[in-house]
Amino acid sequence: QVQLVESGGGLVQAGGSLRLSCVASGRTFNGYFMGWFRQAPGKERTFVAAISRSSERISYADSVKDRFTISRDNAKNTVYLQMNSLKPEDTAVYYCAAGGSLRPTVVAAYGYWGQGTQVTVSS
8 A cells, every 4th residue: 555645736827837746655665656647627637757666767748748857766755746837738636646567658557646736827
């Protein structure tokens, strides 16, 4: 069992930055592939970024490539999402997830989810 708690969301103007954090507790954090997903109102949850156990494999959705950076600190049981050059279309609830090693871009591949943190980007 893994418990995930996200933080760092908020309201920011277009072009601004936010850093999301996700702290894990329970089973060994560094045993899990970690991902960030987002869900806008009325839309499906979609992949944002994923990182492997030792950070050797990283992937991004095309829509956030070159703007967002995922990283992890296994000593702190924490995964981060640095979001730069934010756009109004980045507005969503952002979720941290654990698992997903076989299909890191797929929602159903992750077994553990946080409660989400709201990111709102104003134009």
